[in-house]
Amino acid sequence: MHPFEYVRAKSVDEAVAALAKHGERARPFAGGTDALVMARAGRWELDALVDIKHIPETNILELGSSEFRHGAAVPCYKVYESPEISAAFPGLVDSASIIGGIQIQSRAGLGGNLCNASPSGDGICALIVHNTTCVIAGPNGKREVASEDFCTGPGRSVIGNGEMLVELKIPTPKKGFGAAYQRFTPRNEMDIAVAGVASSVQLDGNTIVSARVALAAVGPTPILSTAGDSLAGKEATADNISAAAQIASSEATPISDMRGTAEQRTHLVGVLARRTLERAVERARENN
Numbered sequence: 001m002h003p004f005e006y007v008r009a010k011s012v013d014e015a016v017a018a019l020a021k022h023g024e025r026a027r028p029f030a031g032g033t034d035a036l037v038m039a040r041a042g043r044w045e046l047d048a049l050v051d052i053k054h055i056p057e058t059n060i061l062e063l064g065s066s067e068f069r070h071g072a073a074v075p076c077y078k079v080y081e082s083p084e085i086s087a088a089f090p091g092l093v094d095s096a097s098i099i100g101g102i103q104i105q106s107r108a109g110l111g112g113n114l115c116n117a118s119p120s121g122d123g124i125c126a127l128i129v130h131n132t133t134c135v136i137a138g139p140n141g142k143r144e145v146a147s148e149d150f151c152t153g154p155g156r157s158v159i160g161n162g163e164m165l166v167e168l169k170i171p172t173p174k175k176g177f178g179a180a181y182q183r184f185t186p187r188n189e190m191d192i193a194v195a196g197v198a199s200s201v202q203l204d205g206n207t208i209v210s211a212r213v214a215l216a217a218v219g220p221t222p223i224l225s226t227a228g229d230s231l232a233g234k235e236a237t238a239d240n241i242s243a244a245a246q247i248a249s250s251e252a253t254p255i256s257d258m259r260g261t262a263e264q265r266t267h268l269v270g271v272l273a274r275r276t277l278e279r280a281v282e283r284a285r286e287n288n
Ligand SMILES: Cc1cc2nc3c(=O)[nH]c(=O)nc-3n(C[C@H](O)[C@H](O)[C@H](O)COP(=O)(O)OP(=O)(O)OC[C@H]3O[C@@H](n4cnc5c(N)ncnc54)[C@H](O)[C@@H]3O)c2cc1C
Pocket: 027, 028, 029, 030, 031, 032, 033, 034, 035, 036, 037, 052, 072, 073, 098, 099, 100, 101, 104, 107, 108, 109, 110, 111, 112, 113, 114, 115, 116, 120, 121, 122, 123, 159, 163, 164, 165, 166, 190, 191, 192
C-alpha cells in the first residue's frame, strides 16, 4: 500500500483544508467500514485519509420540534438506542439496525452509507423518503443538496474534491407520518440487498396527503420512484397501494448479477414496495 497521512481533524475547516490540499488523493472517513476496505484493497491513490469523527458538528444528534440534525459521523447504534429518535424515526431504525452486525453498527453510520453511494446502501432510501437534506462543506463554504440528488453513480456522489458531508437535516415527522424500509437478502444478516425499498406516507385520516417510495439495488443509484406521487390525494387502500407498487416495479432498472436476475429484482421491488407502503401506513396510523 502507498503510504498515506492520517489526519485527525478537529473542525470542519481543518478537514476541508486537508481535503483541499490533497485534492483527489485525499478521502474523508467516518466509521471507516467501507473506506478502510477500499484503502487496503488499493482501490484509491491516497496521500491522506481525513478522519471526521472528532469534529463536533459531525457528531451532532439533535431532535428538535421541526428538524432532526444527524451528524455525518454518528454511528448507527446511536439512532436505534435513543428511545426518542427511534420512536420518531422507525423507518431510519429499519435501516440503521440492518447495516452489517453490531460491530459494524457501532462504527458505521448513515452518513458514511450515503457518501459511499452504493446503489444497495441500506440507509440511503430511508433518508430519501424522509426528505433529508445533506449539508456539505467545502473550500467555498457550505451548500445543501436533497438526498435524492446526492448519489450520481455507483460509488459516486455530488461530493467534490475538498468537500465533505457535515450533517443530515431531516424534518421531524408530524402526526400521521409513517415510514419503513425493507430489503431482500438470501441471508437474514450480513448480506447485501438484492433489492430494497423504503416508503413513507403522510396521512390525513385515511387519505394519503403525500408519499415517497425509493428503490435500492435496482439501478446505478438509489431511485426516487414516482409511485409515491401517484398516491397523493388517494385513500390508503390495498388497491391503491398495489397500483403504486406496480409503478415502483416498472421504474426499477436492475441488472442481472451473481446475487439475482433483473426479473427477480423487478418482482422484488413490487413486493417490497407494497409491504413497506402497508407498514408505513400502519405506523402513520399509530402516530396519530
Ligand atoms: C462486514 C460488513 C458488513 C456490511 N453490511 C452492510 C449492510 O448490510 N448494508 C449496507 O448498506 N452496508 C453494509 N456495509 C458497508 C458499510 O458498513 C456501510 O456502507 C456503512 O454505513 C459505511 O459507514 P462508515 O461510517 O463506516 O463509512 P466510511 O467507511 O467511513 O466511508 C464510506 C465512504 O464515504 C466517504 N465518506 C465518509 N464520510 C464522509 C463525509 N463526511 N463526507 C464525504 N465523504 C465521506 C468515504 O470516503 C468512503 O468513500 C458493510 C460493511 C462491512 C465491512
